[in-house]
Amino acid sequence: MTQAKDDPLAMRISRVLAERIIAGALAPGARLRQGPIAEEFGASHMPVREAFRRLESQGLVVSEPRRGVRVAGFSQAEVKEVAEMRAALEVLALRHAAPHLTRAILDAAEEATRAGDHAGDVEAWEEANRLFHRTLLAPCAMPRLLRTIDDLQAASARFLFSGWRAEWEAPTDRDHRAILAALRAGNVDLAALVLGRHVQWIGPRGQDQAGRPAGRRAGP
Amino acid sequence: MTQAKDDPLAMRISRVLAERIIAGALAPGARLRQGPIAEEFGASHMPVREAFRRLESQGLVVSEPRRGVRVAGFSQAEVKEVAEMRAALEVLALRHAAPHLTRAILDAAEEATRAGDHAGDVEAWEEANRLFHRTLLAPCAMPRLLRTIDDLQAASARFLFSGWRAEWEAPTDRDHRAILAALRAGNVDLAALVLGRHVQWIGPRGQDQAGRPAGRRAGP
DNA sequence: GAATCAAAAATTATCGATAATATTGAAAGG
DNA sequence: CCTTTCAATATTATCGATAATTTTTGATTC
Numbered sequence: 243m244t245q246a247k248d249d250p251l252a253m254r255i256s257r258v259l260a261e262r263i264i265a266g267a268l269a270p271g272a273r274l275r276q277g278p279i280a281e282e283f284g285a286s287h288m289p290v291r292e293a294f295r296r297l298e299s300q301g302l303v304v305s306e307p308r309r310g311v312r313v314a315g316f317s318q319a320e321v322k323e324v325a326e327m328r329a330a331l332e333v334l335a336l337r338h339a340a341p342h343l344t345r346a347i348l349d350a351a352e353e354a355t356r357a358g359d360h361a362g363d364v365e366a367w368e369e370a371n372r373l374f375h376r377t378l379l380a381p382c383a384m385p386r387l388l389r390t391i392d393d394l395q396a397a398s399a400r401f402l403f404s405g406w407r408a409e410w411e412a413p414t415d416r417d418h419r420a421i422l423a424a425l426r427a428g429n430v431d432l433a434a435l436v437l438g439r440h441v442q443w444i445g446p447r448g449q450d451q452a453g454r455p456a457g458r459r460a461g462p
Numbered sequence: 463m464t465q466a467k468d469d470p471l472a473m474r475i476s477r478v479l480a481e482r483i484i485a486g487a488l489a490p491g492a493r494l495r496q497g498p499i500a501e502e503f504g505a506s507h508m509p510v511r512e513a514f515r516r517l518e519s520q521g522l523v524v525s526e527p528r529r530g531v532r533v534a535g536f537s538q539a540e541v542k543e544v545a546e547m548r549a550a551l552e553v554l555a556l557r558h559a560a561p562h563l564t565r566a567i568l569d570a571a572e573e574a575t576r577a578g579d580h581a582g583d584v585e586a587w588e589e590a591n592r593l594f595h596r597t598l599l600a601p602c603a604m605p606r607l608l609r610t611i612d613d614l615q616a617a618s619a620r621f622l623f624s625g626w627r628a629e630w631e632a633p634t635d636r637d638h639r640a641i642l643a644a645l646r647a648g649n650v651d652l653a654a655l656v657l658g659r660h661v662q663w664i665g666p667r668g669q670d671q672a673g674r675p676a677g678r679r680a681g682p
Numbered sequence: 683g684a685a686t687c688a689a690a691a692a693t694t695a696t697c698g699a700t701a702a703t704a705t706t707g708a709a710a711g712g
Numbered sequence: 713c714c715t716t717t718c719a720a721t722a723t724t725a726t727c728g729a730t731a732a733t734t735t736t737t738g739a740t741t742c
Contacts, residue, residue, distance in 0.1 A: 249527045250695070252515075275723070286697045288508055291725085295472075295512050299519030301606055307469045308703060308724065323604045330550040384543045386521055390610065470725070497693070506727045511695085528694065528733060 252292035255283055259293060263302045263313055264400050265365075270315035274303060300393045302400075321401045321444065328394045329441040331387060332375065333434045338382035340430045348422055351377045355418040364410050368399050374418055378425075401444075417443070472512035475503055479513060483522045483533055484620045485585075490535035494523060520613045522620075541621045541664065548614045549661040551607060552595065553654045558602035560650045568642055571597045575638040584630050588619050594638055598645075621664075637663070 259279070262268045276290045283290070294311050297303045305311040316324075351374050358370035372395055380388065417440035424433035479499070482488045496510045503510070514531050517523045525531040571594050578590035592615055600608065637660035644653035 252695090253527075276725095277723070287724085287726095288511070288696060291508070291512060292515055295515035296519070299516070307473075310704095310724065320606070323606055326554060326604075327551065327607055327610070330554045331547065334546060334550045384546075386540070386543055387547055390547070472725090495693070496695095507694085507696095508726060530694065530734095 250292075251283070251285055251289040252296065255279070255285065255289055256293035256296040258283075259297060260300065260302055260396065263297070264396055264403065266400070266403050268313045270313050272313045274311050274313065276310070301397055316397070316401060316404075321398075324394050324397045324401075325442045325444060328391065328398060329438045331391050331394070332379060332441055333438045335379040335382045335384065335387055335391060336434050336437055337430060338384060339379050340425065340433070342381035342383070343378070343425060347377060347381060348425060351418075352422055355415050355422070358418070359414055364403055367410075368402055371415075372399070378421070470512075471503070471505055471509040472516065475499070475505065475509055476513035476516040478503075479517060480520065480522055480616065483517070484616055484623065486620070486623050488533045490533050492533045494531050494533065496530070521617055536617070536621060536624075541618075544614050544617045544621075545662045545664060548611065548618065549658045551611050551614070552599060552661055553658045555599040555602045555604065555607050555611060556654050556657055557650060558604060559599050560645065560653070562601035562603070563598070563645060567597060567601060568645060571638075572642055575635050575642070578638070579634055584623060587630075588622055591635075592619070598641070 259268070259274070268274070274294065276287050276294070280287050280290045294303065294305065298305050298311065302314055303311040304314050354370050354374040354377055358367050358374065361367035361370055375391075375395065376388075379391065382388070417436055420436045421433045421440070424430070424436060479488070479494070488494070494514065496507050496514070500507050500510045514523065514525065518525050518531065522534055523531040524534050574590050574594040574597055578587050578594065581587035581590055595611075595615065596608075599611065602608070637656055640656045641653045641660070644650070644656060
């Protein structure tokens with residue numbers, strides 16, 4: 243799905259572990275021991291450790307020296323933090339991408355939105371959602387910004403999966419459509435405003451029931 | 463200066479290498495070979511490789527599989543990218559920190575500004591500048607955000623050093639004082655506005671002479 | 683003289699083993 | 713019965729060596 247298997251072992255291991263953490267197969271706080279993981283992948287400790295460092299930089303695990311790594315927990319505060327960082331950075335990316343958005347790109351983003359509407363489970367919806375954002379923001383051509391946004395999206399997806407694993411129905415994504423409409427009309431400011439709010443939408447249930455995002459500065 | 467020497471060897475190595483890259487001792491594009499570096503630190507390859515991964519996540523080196531790592535270059539576009547990310551994220555951090563800013567914290571930030579004014583060289587000025595920002599933003603209590611900002615500051619410092627190594631005179635930092643004044647007056651919006659512009663200030667010389675930052679959306 | 687190919691040298695990626703440190707559990711003491 | 717201490721065990725951090733690639737070098741040909 244992602245990339246060929248000719249890149250370093252550490253990369254493959256980190257990808258698999260990241261998937262597991264995001265999907266919730268590895269619970270927050272769970273210790274990741276290098277021995278068993280190395281054995282599972284038929285590798286030695288070195289690639290596993292490199293994978294750990296990569297996961298650490300993505301914020302998916304926390305590492306205490308001499309004490310190993312464990313899956314990063316996410317309190318409501320942390321989820322909010324990630325959401326607000328995403329909002330700030332995706333708005334920035336969108337403003338830079340806007341001048342480069344062609345008709346074809348907007349159509350592709352709309353197609354991604356449609357795919358999300360028809361998604362049968364959270365995973366499919368999340369993938370479509372990610373594709374929407376990526377399609378719209380990639381033309382900003384700011385690699386470091388895009389990398390950071392990707393990591394934040396991964397963290398967001400974790401939260402999404404944790405809350406919704408079972409009961410799921412694909413919601414028609416009004417925000418996505420509003421963003422596209424604004425962009426088609428050339429109203430970048432409006433698109434950025436909606437995107438900023440959209441990204442901070444935490445969903446119907448947080449750790450507690452206070453689902454209202456805090457960074458909401460503009461009206462509804 | 464930073465931390466004791468009881469944390470993993472990889473951490474110490476990455477710190478030293480980071481300092482060298484930021485200070486310009488290692489030129490952009492220069493290859494970092496694990497053999498010589500391991501030998502220099504009296505270590506084996508493993509910690510060196512871990513240090514590389516860490517530097518990679520900070521954006522200080524780029525790694526091509528099977529081909530080693532090299533010091534990341536920075537075009538004017540990349541410098542601008544970092545500056546705009548910093549602006550977006552530092553403004554976010556400041557808005558969250560503002561409610562927690564005490565008189566003592568503001569005084570400490572002012573002291574950092576004074577130290578910067580009296581700095582004799584770029585390094586000292588940069589350290590004071592970093593301290594100013596850190597003092598003001600740390601109370602936001604958003605660890606991931608602060609970590610990201612730190613990495614971006616490091617990238618900024620690289621650029622600063624590259625341009626100013628020789629001719630240097632400490633400039634009185636009007637922006638810092640304006641930010642503090644606004645905060646003391648309780649005008650968070652103004653402080654955020656000035657901070658956002660301040661961070662994007664590229665200095666009198668870029669790679670080419672077009673020093674005007676592009677993200678400048680509000681008037682002077 | 684420039685381009686090409688092939689062996690040689692260098693370098694990265696990985697492994698298996700060792701040393702250092704943390705964790706655990708049981709025994710002793712209060 | 714709970715707390716503390718100490719050894720047995722488990723795990724991390726690190727090393728030295730090996731395998732797999734890439735880069736160089738040097739002749740060789742057009």
